[in-house]
Amino acid sequence: MNLLLWLILLVLCWPLALFALLLWPLLWLLSLPFRLIGISVDALFDFLRTLLHLPARLLGSSKH
Known part of the structure; x- marks a missing residue:
């Protein structure tokens, strides 16, 4: 899909398409740094969720 949009842009306005390329x-x-921060924050929240659900899992709750 992105390639098709870029080709249309290339036909309509080639300098803008080359600039975008x-x-x-x-x-x-x-x-990249923002993606790494997002992955780290997501992992931290998963760890906290697991830590908070640990007592219920140890007591044998049927819900996960």
Whole structure:
């Protein structure tokens, strides 16, 4: 889908399409730290949820 949109942009306005093609890897590199922070926060919340549900699991609750 993204390729099709880029090809349409290439036909309609080729300088903008080439600029987007050159800018995309730079934006991807800039977003990497935010992705790593998101993964870390998600793992932290999963750990806290597991820690909070541990007493119920130890007592034999049927719900998980």
